[in-house]
Amino acid sequence: MTSASVPRGLARFNALEESAALAALHEVCASTAWARPLLAGRPYPTLDALYAAADAATSALTAADLDEAMAGHPPIGGPRPGDPASAREQSGMTSAPDRLKAEMRELNLAYQEKFGHVFLVCATGRTGEQLRDAARQRLGNTPERERETVRTELGRINRVRLARLAGAEDRQPRHP
Incomplete structure (x- = not known):
């Protein structure tokens, strides 16, 4: 494989x-x-190849490692000031009506109370309504099932961010 076929951002990351x-x-x-x-x-x-390594690393995370990963994510509807990645990823909530934002805050609190951690979902490309619906649905999960859902969502988020790092945003995963 020639270096010309490696995306420029991936070549920069490699170097x-x-x-x-x-x-x-x-x-x-x-x-x-x-x-x-x-x-x-x-x-x-x-x-x-980078995605495959990321997927393998995500699969291998222990419960403590998963907690460490989740600690780096703000709640849906509340990106950290100065964090352009979260703001961009959560843009579906930015334009949501105030009532939907308030409902999402309540769902975030209920989720955190039930599961003990932030509601983690790959928000890229999703509307505020889709994010709300995902939170509602996942509140019905058992803690064990939710942990595996979180792992899957973390993998999706990581792929989106790796695509951006590698300068290949056009190869980001899409949501159904």
Whole structure:
């Protein structure tokens, strides 16, 4: 494979010094246990190879690692000030009517009370109504099922962010 076929952003990521690459990976996912194997796997010849490594790392996260990853995510409808990634990803809630935003705040609280962590969902491309409906539906999950749903959603978020890191936003996953 020639370097010309590697997306420019992926080539830049591959060439970063270790500390800068680790910092970039922590922008994608707050879990050190997730970032370390991705760092060790460089250089990646393709975006698909990077995705495969990310998926494997997400699957291998322990409960504590998953908690660390979730701690890096603000609630839906409340992106952290100065966090453009969360604001961009949650743009479906930005334009939502006030009543929907209030309902989402209540659902976030109910979810956190039931499961003990933030409601984590890949919000990219979803409307405020879709996000609300997802929260409502997932409140019916058992804690065990919800943990696996969170792992799946984290993997989706990580892929979206890795695509952005690699300069391949056109290859981001889409939601049904």
